[in-house]
Amino acid sequence: MKRKLLLIGLAVLLGMTGCAKKQEVLQETAANENAEELAAETLVAENAEEKTEELPEETKPEIVVSLDDFKLEPRQYFGTCAVTTVNDDNVNIRAMPDTAAEKIGKLNKGDTVKIKGFSDNQDFIDGFNGYWLKIAVDSKREGYYTDNDGYFGWIFSKYVNIDPSTEVSTFNVVKLNPQKDKSRLSFELEIDRNGDIITNTIYSSRLGNQDFYTFVWSDDMPDFKYNDPVGTFKYFPDTNKIGHATYMGSECESAWCLVTDDNKYMMQDYGTSPGVRGLGVYEIATGKSVFEGSYYRDLQYDGESIVCCERISEWNTDISAETKEYAKQFEQTTPVPEDYLKLKAQGMDVSTIVLYRFNFETKETEYAGCQYILEQ
Numbered sequence: 001m002k003r004k005l006l007l008i009g010l011a012v013l014l015g016m017t018g019c020a021k022k023q024e025v026l027q028e029t030a031a032n033e034n035a036e037e038l039a040a041e042t043l044v045a046e047n048a049e050e051k052t053e054e055l056p057e058e059t060k061p062e063i064v065v066s067l068d069d070f071k072l073e074p075r076q077y078f079g080t081c082a083v084t085t086v087n088d089d090n091v092n093i094r095a096m097p098d099t100a101a102e103k104i105g106k107l108n109k110g111d112t113v114k115i116k117g118f119s120d121n122q123d124f125i126d127g128f129n130g131y132w133l134k135i136a137v138d139s140k141r142e143g144y145y146t147d148n149d150g151y152f153g154w155i156f157s158k159y160v161n162i163d164p165s166t167e168v169s170t171f172n173v174v175k176l177n178p179q180k181d182k183s184r185l186s187f188e189l190e191i192d193r194n195g196d197i198i199t200n201t202i203y204s205s206r207l208g209n210q211d212f213y214t215f216v217w218s219d220d221m222p223d224f225k226y227n228d229p230v231g232t233f234k235y236f237p238d239t240n241k242i243g244h245a246t247y248m249g250s251e252c253e254s255a256w257c258l259v260t261d262d263n264k265y266m267m268q269d270y271g272t273s274p275g276v277r278g279l280g281v282y283e284i285a286t287g288k289s290v291f292e293g294s295y296y297r298d299l300q301y302d303g304e305s306i307v308c309c310e311r312i313s314e315w316n317t318d319i320s321a322e323t324k325e326y327a328k329q330f331e332q333t334t335p336v337p338e339d340y341l342k343l344k345a346q347g348m349d350v351s352t353i354v355l356y357r358f359n360f361e362t363k364e365t366e367y368a369g370c371q372y373i374l375e376q
Contacts, residue, residue: 079224082115084161093153097132104153105139116219117230118168120244130157145248145287148220169193169228171242185213205256207301212236216251232257246284265360275375276311309353323354330370349375
């Protein structure tokens with residue numbers, strides 16, 4: 001009898017131990033399942049936030065491209081853009097053609113976009129080889145570069161109803177024209193659009209003794225087409241090579257763009273007259289404005305800074321007290337040249353400008369003198 005009771009007790013003890021181990025296994029399994037569910041929810045949330053991240057093959061939504069809404073938009077005096085629609089929801093608009101760039105807006109399926117240029121290289125994003133497309137945007141980005149349409153952004157071509165076989169155009173310089181000024185160079189640019197070739201005369205400029213000349217190709221130019229690379233480019237005459245400097249840049253009328261030696265800053269000319277002209281300086285990496293003002297004829301670039309100016313005029317109400325004082329002292333101590341006075345008697349205007357040297361890195365200006373100028 002005692003032996004029977006001992007065997008029964010041993011069986012009960014083993015049963016309880018087995019139950020405890022079974023419970024422990026169940027708890028561990030449940031914990032693993034919860035962790036997997038949490039990881040899956042995190043992945044879904046990340047992909048909902050950023051359309052351009054790689055998705056697992058089984059969760060990638062099928063995107064159907066329709067060209068029903070696609071049409072070209074020729075414009076008088078300007079280039080040809082394209083108008084089409086977005087083919088997916090929650091598509092990010094980026095400040096630059098890069099998934100790491102700032103998000104400046106979102107688009108949803110059916111939204112209309114105007115394409116104003118292609119990135120010069122393809123990216124492989126979400127299982128798709130495609131280009132970034134420059135588009136006009138309604139959102140305001142005060143303090144950043146604008147083109148002839150205002151503000152702009154970039155979206156990836158997978159999410160736009162556009163022929164996926166469309167390639168970006170390529171450039172090739174085929175002839176240099178006679179050069180009269182070392183700071184200017186004209187050449188014939190061949191643009192190859194998938195076998196459709198045109199030639200355009202380009203007028204380029206450079207700062208100081210740079211070994212390259214810069215030129216702009218953008219949708220404000222009559223021969224531009226929506227799938228052309230866009231922005232400011234560097235041409236190296238010694239090697240006949242062209243490089244892309246920045247996606248910013250406009251060339252309305254006689255305006256030009258220049259870039260610093262280190263390719264950190266772009267200068268955009270906004271003038272049409274031979275005298276004092278508008279000038280903007282922008283960070284190439286971000287498109288952010290670092291200087292807005294004016295200059296007179298020569299920027300006097302020294303690799304680190306340029307010379308800008310303020311014109312003393314009754315029409316200029318933004319002149320600082322410091323600038324007025326510099327001009328006052330100059331006019332009191334420096335007589336107007338005799339030849340200027342003769343031209344003034346014939347109807348020309350004589351104005352005083354105050355010069356400042358603007359440093360790119362410090363963003364500070366330093367007084368650099370005054371001078372008289374003639375204007376019509």
